[in-house]
Amino acid sequence: MTQTDITPHGVSISVTEASPKLGRKRDHTRDPEILEAALDVLAETGFDGMTVDMVAARAKAGKATLYRRWPSKNELVLDAVALMKKADVEPSKLPDTGTLRGDLVAMIKPPSIKDGERKLSIMAGLFSMLWRNPELAHAANAALVEPRVAANRILIQRAIDRGEISAQSDVETLALISPSMAAYRSLILQKPVDREFLISLIDEVLMPAFGLRGGDPV
Amino acid sequence: MTQTDITPHGVSISVTEASPKLGRKRDHTRDPEILEAALDVLAETGFDGMTVDMVAARAKAGKATLYRRWPSKNELVLDAVALMKKADVEPSKLPDTGTLRGDLVAMIKPPSIKDGERKLSIMAGLFSMLWRNPELAHAANAALVEPRVAANRILIQRAIDRGEISAQSDVETLALISPSMAAYRSLILQKPVDREFLISLIDEVLMPAFGLRGGDPV
């Protein structure tokens, strides 16, 4: 399971599997580039606005090359979304400031905000598709949202463990607040999910919901 | 401004405006039926999956009839979404139980839940479209979400006025919590926004955020 072994989506095209004694090997090193291009186009135009030609052009690849690797636009997008999982937050890299609020604030550094914005764009682009494709809906949630929710879960659990917040707290619901409101704000209100918003979210909603008071030290 | 004067979307097609001395008048009484059919199809298949033929079939109308009234599928959908505004919650009909929690719980009676589900379906169907059409995004928010947020604002303001919750409460942010989390749960998690969820939302998130304790008397 190497790093480059990304998302073969299980579809083996070559049935004959003839022995390639001579010639050129299939260059799979460009797969991630193509998938990233697909994500860009997806985020910019949405699934239905997105054409395979756009993706090919963006990746400077031939359309035929894309079809050599993915049997359809659907599979391409599915793989592209799956690629996002690589950005999973490692538990060991989570902030550990000693207070829940400190941890939450530490989570919203600029690179994280930008990453979040891209994920929301991709999510928005997927939506019409999502509605008719439960498999994709699940994959999208797993790749785009669940990592952040999982991180929140860990931070909250830590706060419970050190007695900062009540052990009766509903971790599952609480971990969903921030992603929920960020998604709504971005996807529906089409307003930016910036530091100011996230801070006010922490102080106005999250901290009270944890039974704590929001603070000013940012 | 009569009741039936729904959504002329400002496009006057008849340039000549010749005097129709004889014959049959255009039957605009069916416009709402057609728009409701459009909303149904939209909720079921999403904007991009929706075809004008589907809408015509559902409304038992000819496709030509639709195009006689709306210049394009876009305008049709725009008008259909605008139609939803009719379901605006009248402030005078809002519950007034004496406590904020009582009011909030009273808001989630079954018919309201069903209405909310339909709105979320429509919202989901619109999404890919929304992404490329800010005008529609605004109209959708105004018609589908804003009414509920406005109702929440009123309930919260009342609670402030009678001293139940702090006057420093951020009404705007707090009014958004419930719609945000409901939308996220439905659109992204594709889980039902049912009474159980809404109650736990009130008790686990809203009430603490208001500085109150959730109660059991449902």
Next chain:
DNA sequence: GATATACGATACTGTAGAGTTTCGGATCTT
């Protein structure tokens, strides 16, 4: 360096659906 193969570019095919036109029948107006 020869050769087989993958590559990017581009031309092509097939289909689905937006929007138009046509037409016989229904219905409002006088």
Next chain:
DNA sequence: AAGATCCGAAACTCTACAGTATCGTATATC
């Protein structure tokens, strides 16, 4: 009742795009 106009149905055109096929070029393997 008569005539003008609207209706639903269905056939039609046109365009966009998914997916395929072709071709000259580039490159890895031998």
